[in-house]
Amino acid sequence: MTRRWTARELLDLVLDEGSFESWDQPVDTSGHTAEYRAVLAAAAEKAGTDESVLTGRGRVRGRPVVVVVNEFRFLGGSIGRAAAQRITAAVRRATAERLPVLATTASGGTRMQEGTPAFLRMVEISRAVMDHRDAGLPYLVYLRHPTTGGVYASWGSLAHLTVAEPGALIGFLGPRVVEALTGKALPDGVQSAENLAAKGVLDGVVAPENLPALVERALAVLVDPPSAPSLPRRDGEPSGTTSAWDSVLRTRRDDRVGVRDLLRYGAAGTVRMSGTDQGERDESMLVALTRLDGRPCLVVGQDRTRQSERTPMGPAALRVARRAMGLAEELRLPLVAVIDTPGAELSQDAEEGALAGEIARCMAALTRMTVPTLSVILGQGCGGGALALLPAQAVIAAEHAWLSPLPPEGASVIVHGDTAHAAQMAEAQHVRAVDLLAEGAVQRVVPEYDGDTVRDVAVAVAAECAAMLREMDAGS
Structure with missing residues (x-):
């Protein structure tokens, strides 16, 4: 069985030991209903994180980089308003400090409990990412299993270099939702990372263990002087x-x-x-x-x-x-x-x-x-x-x-x-x-x-x- 890495495990894998500095502010849940607050508390206990996204700054083989990491165990990695705000703030800060961004996704998309207000935040994330790119700063994405919905259709698909985890399900909508809405199942393998790489949608498929070396090589070109x-x-x-x-x-x-x-x-x-x-x-x-x-x-x-x-x-x-x-x-x-x-x-x-x-x-x-x-x-x-x-x-x-x-x-x-x-x-x-x-x-x-x-x-x-x-x- 393929190992699926948690957000914290991935941070430990990719970043130099002891280099991670969290940029996350405590999540304010006071505006939510008691029922939804209970759902969030249960998700936090299960995932070991306070939200579906962790952001901050670290180093990869000595080079500074800003990281945005999805945690799928927190409500399927879904993006609510608090998570969206974290992503936007991290990318904006990276732009201001002229740092590259490495984003790694594992999400079903927008958080259904928060509906359209959360859905619209994907626009703000995309705007921040494109402002970052317009500043000539690298934006790298690692798609993990699964990445679908609004995450894949926004900040998951806007990178200069995009690679994915082996065997990852990557798609506009998950196969179960597609079948429910259309009455037809997608052919096997259409939404696999390997198929999308073969079709020219992704730059490649990379095992998590090989991600640090890839990021280092990319940053050596994108950041280091001649x-x-x-x-x-x-x-x-x-x-x-x-x-x-x-x-x-x-x-x-x-x-x-x-x-x-x-x-x-x-x-x-x-x-x-x-x-x-x-x-x-x-x-x-x-x-x-x-x-x-x-x-x-x-x-x-x-x-x-x-x-x-x-x-x-x-x-x-x-x-x-x-x-x-x-x-x-x-x-x-x-x-x-x-x-x-x-x-x-x-x-x-x-x-x-x-x-x-x-x-x-x-x-x-x-x-x-x-x-x-x-x-x-x-x-x-x-x-x-x-x-x-x-x-x-x-x-x-x-x-x-x-x-x-x-x-x-x-x-x-x-x-x-x-x-x-x-x-x-x-x-x-x-x-x-x-x-x-x-x-x-x-x-x-x-x-x-x-x-x-x-x-x-x-x-x-x-x-x-x-x-x-x-x-x-x-x-x-």
Whole structure:
């Protein structure tokens, strides 16, 4: 049987020992009926807490954080006016003191004994959370079993990063209520944390025991300043002797460096995110909070290993990218956009899913961002799918990376009526990184040497990314 943690147990688990400072004021029940006061007293005795929510300040591996923790044993974690006031006050104080918030839910929603007045307090909580986010401060949520109703439909769904407890029931309304109101039962598993993560509603599923490490990694990116670089930069210029077609073929090899290698060898403390948080997920677009050679940033990258004829990069991937852009802007983090795609999806679904519009909206979003933005052409840069992540404030490229409006084979068909002239078209269209440098389309090309391993190239590119971001910081 899965263990369900109480609010106090979770505080002890996540926070540094002895660091918790309660911000809660005594609950005033004098305005309630005697019958309801008896219900509250019995709930307090059962739960060991005076309300369904505990709030306060603590530390996670030394970093200060404000916590809002539901206690399900107190009337199903339901939110009445006193609990709502606690949450709102804690978030407001966190904003004033410029502290991140970690909220963890386990609730059936609004407290039915208090009705509409309590229900309306969800608006005040949501307003406080959004003011906190508008201040550029992190808001993290851990959904526990069960989280439903007004809690999930307000402050439980407004986080920058949202993860859930394994096996947790997460839903708009609990299955028993849904069946009673509609006469139909939801299919098994629809409201499970695992299903919602698979659908792109949640960023992931995390066991309580692993929550402290996740929060630490996230805060290390979101709160800690940059650290000194440690990766070696490559001096000198690219040789420029490799033909365009040879570069194209190199980037199509299975052992070509990709965005996952960039994170594996050139980054630390990575926290993967997933989906649009609105019910779409496309694994061809990777999003991560991380530190590239000590520089906190948000990476959004096209994952070539997840793109194939069966699973091309579709409109949902670009909506994932736009979510990443919005998060970077809101969290005041530099955005590093990694380009590596053989081309976007060509299908009825892509057309009806607004692929062209999503390319345009990605470009528009990048051009309007105020945080530092850096595009990295790492491998294949084919068509509008590549262009979607290109218009950053600065662009760098690996030496064998390339950029073209179509695959060279497609350009050959248009010009020559066959694919036999693909190599010739690649040369004629000036697709190479060194050509892009000469045109001023990229600011720096990272040399690649014969005998390089995937790790070598990943480290070199990561070091150049961090160096460019430092230059952008110095110039701002």
